[in-house]
Amino acid sequence: MKSVKWLAALPVIAFFSGGWLSAHAPTFVLGMPFLMVWNVSWLVLTSLVMLAIDRAEGDLDAPSQGEAR
Known part of the structure; x- marks a missing residue:
């Protein structure tokens, strides 16, 4: 779990x-x-905090680079 x-x-x-x-x-x-x-x-600030957390986490649903399609 990231500290963000x-x-x-x-x-x-x-x-x-x-x-x-x-x-x-x-x-x-x-x-x-x-x-x-x-x-x-x-x-409003809660939305910005959640946006910051989402940006820091990245796209968790995207397949990794090494994974075959």
């Missing part, structure tokens, strides 16, 4: 830390409640 798969834990940690962080953050950010901005931001 540990990045998948980052969105989970971020989701659960949002409530604690909201106690120390401003009430509104860009006119929206802080938790809404936090969750929407991590929704």
Whole structure:
């Protein structure tokens, strides 16, 4: 297992830390409640993290170079 798969834990940690962080953050950010901005931001960032993991893993379904067709 590659170490890049540990990045998948980052969105989970971020989701659960949002409530604690909201106690120390401003009430509104860009006119929206802080938790809404936090969750929407991590929704997008989760997609980018999963993309990074997919790119690092490569194409697992592709046949290897030495394999006969």
